[in-house]
Amino acid sequence: MSVCSSNPSCGEDVDELEAVSWYHYDLSRHAAEALLLSNGVDGSFLLRNSNKGPDCFAISVRAKDSVKHFNVRRQGGKYYFGFNDFATLQDFTSHLANQPLLGSETGNLIVLRVPYPRQVEEPSIYESVCVHTAMQTGRHESDLVPSAPSLGTKEGYLVKQGAIIKNWKQRWFTLNRNELKYFKDKMFVEPIRTLDLTACSAVQFDYSQERVNCFCLVFPERTFYLCAKSGVEADEWIKILRWKLSQIKKGR
Template sequence: MNETLLEGNGSRVPIEILWYHHDLSRHAAEALLLSNGTDGSYLLRNSNEGEGSLALSVRAKDSVKHFHVTRKDNGYSFGFNEYPTLQHFVIHFANQPLLGSDAGTLMVLKSPYPWRVEEPSIYESVRVHTAIQTGRTENDLVPTAPSLGTKEGYLTKQGAFVKNWKQRWFTLNRYELKYFKDKGSEEPIRTVDLKACSAVQFDYSQERVNCFCLVFPERTFYLCAKTGVEADEWIKILRWKLSQISKGR
């Protein structure tokens, strides 16, 4: 492999590594992989751990794990092992599980996430394909794929007046959070404008678990997800939306 090198934050990376995303942040990497990747999608980026330090971000089902990779004169080191090129590193882990956490999450590198897609600071205009599969390249991008920063799924919502809980189908697109009676409903019960939201945070005041709330001047919405991971994903993407709104003011 011809190692024509790129410079970035002190890290030198082969130009053939089309999934090297330079200064993509940890949070943005999570947003990219969760919104548009699949289980086993991965990308390489610079790490804030110091010069010559890289991070490999890998999607494992509904979460993203991050691993430190260090550039050295004779190749790349990961844990106790060293590899002459990043391609050797990927090939090695594509053939055996990559241990992702103390909880024992196992991941295999399957689908490189290409950097040759539009990735402006405001991710609403990013268009990338939603089904990156092994063997596909950046030339297989689907131009009409959903924009980054969208999310949907069932959440349990507390009523405004009668404090009972009902399952609703939620969709997040741009700065609008809509909820429907169920997934097949055409008209939303309500559309919530996130531009009026002041905070999104975990909520521990309910008897239920995996709950979070959205704080508005006139009302606080209480929502619960099926799992803590799912609740964390909703919170992260909603907080990211609020940060983008704040930057635009």
């Protein structure tokens, strides 16, 4: 069974997933995060193609101010999701209809509450152009360089070392666009501090502290020392933070 996601109406070879109203074909990870963060609610999810290859998909779900992505694989007509396998597409979608609770390796618990539809009603109202004049001259199509901040979201508890008194306190961290915020607790709305990653020069594992699973973020005025609950979680934070820095260096 081949995936015909680039053109939903491409003749007889139509994927059975076309009938699923919340299957978003070739929606990218970047676009899925932007869509769910701007229009979704906590627990909104969608199914999309994964870049891992044919018959590989991803469920993207909004978890408060971040978006998590989970692998789905299809083989021999069966669907494999987490520790479960489903004999048919109907079995798979029926499972999701019962609002399953997912636990990630980082310990976060997420409920898949409501699917985000592929087709959404939008107003047929467009602005009329009243002024149209060039602000520069001599530029060409090659001068149009697309630019957008990298999305890549993450959140979770980390233990942070104090700046003056070197004690360790648990804080709730959220990563969104180029901002790493930490809060006194998950329930607080206002952050204690917001770190601008455009000023961060390095993210790396740290072995100087008498703690395990530690890493640090190097800023001009200070190095922040953080510890995760597990090596897996620390590695996830380091990977996504390093990816953010690489995107910043590329000017994205």
